[in-house]
Amino acid sequence: MSEDQPLSAVSPVLHELRAGTHTRHVALEKRLPFFSNTLDLERYTRLLSAYYGFYHELEERLQHSPWMTHDFDLQARLKTPALRRDLQALGVSIQSLALCETLPALHSPACVLGVLYVLEGATLGGNVLRKQMSQRLGLEGHNGCAFLYVYGEATGRQWKAFLEFLGSVPLDAQARDQAVQAASSTFSCFEHWLERQEVLL
Template identity: 60%
Template sequence: MHSQAHDVGAPSLLETLRAGTALLHIALEKRLPFFSEHLDADGYLSLLRAYYGFYAPIEAALYEGDLIPEGFDPQLRVKTPTLVSDLHALGLNDAAIDALPRCTHLPSLDTPAACLGAAYVLEGATLGGQVLRREMARRLGLDADNGGAFLNVYGAETGRRWKDFLDYLARQPMDAQARPCAVDAARSTFSCFEQWLDSQEVLL
């Protein structure tokens, strides 16, 4: 029988994920053009098209598999439909959206730990979206009805859903082998996302 003493001094999974992705997070934020004086309506549409090209395949990989640990409700967390609604509001029809390029270089989501790492990045992005939403409303007049819903995808539930996700993370048993896997997947999610946005020429 295998047993392992719990190290009360060990960092939590959340702390490990934060530390492991901090530099990648900062680097990507610096390149996003939401606060650039040159970003206009066309540039915003290009950004959303690129976001869709990443979110659609990674959410499909994450939620259509059966590896993400129990307790995570994809119906509450999926963001691609909101991106589709925004693209519709900005003038794209279903055929145009279906024709958008999609990222094929995705993180490997082949273990429960890897799925948790990717989910951490996608869920954490909802917090940053609050700041971006206010900026896009001020500068481009965007709101939930005319193309800005993705930046406020959870609306008034943003804070509670983030807390619920952190509680969910804290309940996941993670051994010494699984934890690095979660961090690697989170880092890979950041890297793949930045490389994809770069390939779509929407970054600074």
């Protein structure tokens, strides 16, 4: 997004998404063990395994959704391949992992946008987490930490590009509400899944 481009096209839905998911977002962040003293390589591996079970199924659903717009390059933004590489580097058998069955509903283009907002937003803190895992567990992109820095130095550019895409989709009040509900449901489903996998604080 150019510096002189007004945010008016993006701000209504972005503001509502941020406001509508803030409580769930903060609550989940507090329960993630990345900065916990109890986090060791075994627990990190279990955590990534749980992430895989959620991301794999949700990204599969997005890829096959009739509401997935062709204007968005989903293939270039899939996180499952990075998770798969990490888990293979950590010696995990992908075929043995549990997969999440309870996922946010995708029954409109607005719902897809809400889910994408959560998935894309989750990459923003990845660099901080990557540095933490490097210092504490000796992990880098090649041996178990590709997912946390999936866009590398392009993270900021990818987020701005997503915001441009988000702002380009015309959404009325009802559609914006659907997007917020889908985003909130994504956080909720993810937290419940991680809780069932016993990887949260």
